[in-house]
Amino acid sequence: MTSAPPRTVILWFRQDLRLQDNEALTEAIQLCDNVIPVYVFDERLFQRTDRYDFPKTGSYRSRFIWESVAELKTNLQSKGSDLIIRWGKPEEEIFQIANEMKSSWVVCNRERTREEVRVQDALEENLWTIGQELRYYRGKMLYYTADLPFPVPHSPDVFTQYRKEIEKVVDVRKPLDTPVQIPSQFKNLEIGQLPSLEKLTNGQIPNSDDRAAFDFPGGESAALQRLQEYVWESQSISTYKKTRNELLGRNFSSKFSAYLAQGCLSPKKIYDEVEKYEQQVEKNNSTYWMKFELMWRDFYRLMAKKYKDKIFLAGGPKETPLSDTKEDWDRFQAWAQGKTGIPFIDANMREINATGYMSNRGRQNVASYLIKDLQVDWRMGAEYFESLLIDYDPASNYGNWNYLAGVGSDPMENRYFNILSQARRYDANGDYVRHWLPELQDFKGGDVHTVYDLPEKEWTKHQLHLNYTRPLIQPDW
Numbered sequence: 001m002t003s004a005p006p007r008t009v010i011l012w013f014r015q016d017l018r019l020q021d022n023e024a025l026t027e028a029i030q031l032c033d034n035v036i037p038v039y040v041f042d043e044r045l046f047q048r049t050d051r052y053d054f055p056k057t058g059s060y061r062s063r064f065i066w067e068s069v070a071e072l073k074t075n076l077q078s079k080g081s082d083l084i085i086r087w088g089k090p091e092e093e094i095f096q097i098a099n100e101m102k103s104s105w106v107v108c109n110r111e112r113t114r115e116e117v118r119v120q121d122a123l124e125e126n127l128w129t130i131g132q133e134l135r136y137y138r139g140k141m142l143y144y145t146a147d148l149p150f151p152v153p154h155s156p157d158v159f160t161q162y163r164k165e166i167e168k169v170v171d172v173r174k175p176l177d178t179p180v181q182i183p184s185q186f187k188n189l190e191i192g193q194l195p196s197l198e199k200l201t202n203g204q205i206p207n208s209d210d211r212a213a214f215d216f217p218g219g220e221s222a223a224l225q226r227l228q229e230y231v232w233e234s235q236s237i238s239t240y241k242k243t244r245n246e247l248l249g250r251n252f253s254s255k256f257s258a259y260l261a262q263g264c265l266s267p268k269k270i271y272d273e274v275e276k277y278e279q280q281v282e283k284n285n286s287t288y289w290m291k292f293e294l295m296w297r298d299f300y301r302l303m304a305k306k307y308k309d310k311i312f313l314a315g316g317p318k319e320t321p322l323s324d325t326k327e328d329w330d331r332f333q334a335w336a337q338g339k340t341g342i343p344f345i346d347a348n349m350r351e352i353n354a355t356g357y358m359s360n361r362g363r364q365n366v367a368s369y370l371i372k373d374l375q376v377d378w379r380m381g382a383e384y385f386e387s388l389l390i391d392y393d394p395a396s397n398y399g400n401w402n403y404l405a406g407v408g409s410d411p412m413e414n415r416y417f418n419i420l421s422q423a424r425r426y427d428a429n430g431d432y433v434r435h436w437l438p439e440l441q442d443f444k445g446g447d448v449h450t451v452y453d454l455p456e457k458e459w460t461k462h463q464l465h466l467n468y469t470r471p472l473i474q475p476d477w
Ligand code: FAD
Pocket: 244, 253, 254, 255, 256, 257, 258, 260, 261, 290, 293, 294, 296, 297, 300, 358, 359, 360, 361, 363, 364, 367, 385, 389, 391, 392, 393, 394, 396, 397, 398, 400, 401, 404
């Protein structure tokens, strides 16, 4: 008697570039005896943004993705498998592979935001034409939607209410193990090459900047190493609540964001490690605060699920566009280039331009300044962040911009940041500003924050007319 041919499943990797705690991978191995892992570099993500024509994926994120995919391939090889790599449109490339391999299913971890949903819907429709299906799994959130005590359409719109309704009653599930072996037979299927980094970055391969807070090496092992370093080696987790608003250095915050955004690390894995630390070392406000921030991340994902495309629109989930902002390119350019004449804003914008990263405190300030002081359409800032951020995540980025613009789901939220008092509070000695604005080195201590108030003769003496800039709008703080 001949045995039945192996049943084949195509495992489509997306923003889940890891083997550990990967539900689609775990289920694929259960489902079929031949697993074909595939990653498609979606050509559209390396073109321009739709609305404002920025590079869709800036060079820091491109490099991070490139490194993460390369490592995923190596890790799959160490489990007896490999990674099929393609360049093009996933809905066409995956379809072709499924057709060629006569697979039974394509599986992936489901995405929930506009562009990602369009791609998965298109693939699904293509697969139907050859009698195949796309099966979805979960890999993004700390709390599974099915475990929440409310249906998505009725989920609370205010973070505090959301948090209170879940944290005492819903358990975070344990992370899934890394599979020991992945059964794969590729037959004649072309394996495909990793595209060059030149191609991904349009020839703009970024240099490492030694002023950067963290260099963000891509990949699952770098992610696990960072987790180990932040939690166990430096034990920075024990002081996170105190340090999280700082601006300089490796360990004031976790730097998990890029790993979470590309899925090199799962939020459940971080949660599990923090719980172990709490049991073995100490449990305090700071260890709790890491879980709290991961809940913010989940909250924005849930809001993206609930309000769908509205998070990207001028009026946001509230459906109320701001009447006092406009698409002012001159003001936007000054902001984007770090040339507003407000040192605290400019330093933060220089940091994101030079590294793809900015602290959470910095992001809040520059966003508030753009919208509330410069009165520029918040979508210009959000799309610029989308382009540049190494940790860009549609739900977190647009959710935070919605919140700061006051068009988000929270009916009360409309925050204004007084930039000078923020600068004095979080960069009291001016070290952060001087770190990114070398032209202001002459100004010691916190005085650096108010160079715009200095008399003309001081500007001339320090050559500020040549090296720095008068404020775009005179602040009244
Ligand atoms: P930590 O302080 O160590 O926080 C740990 C983790 O908690 C983060 O990695 C992140 O996953 C989560 N987290 C913390 N704060 C937030 C928050 N406000 N919203 C959602 N999740 C949070 N984060 C992104 O991951 N991608 C984005 O595209 C993004 N865009 C933002 C845009 C604006 C305007 C603002 C104000 C915030 C944005 N954030 C975004 C949230 C936050 O600034 C970053 O997650 C954080 O600075 C990353 O550094 P970290 O990993 O060291 O953070």
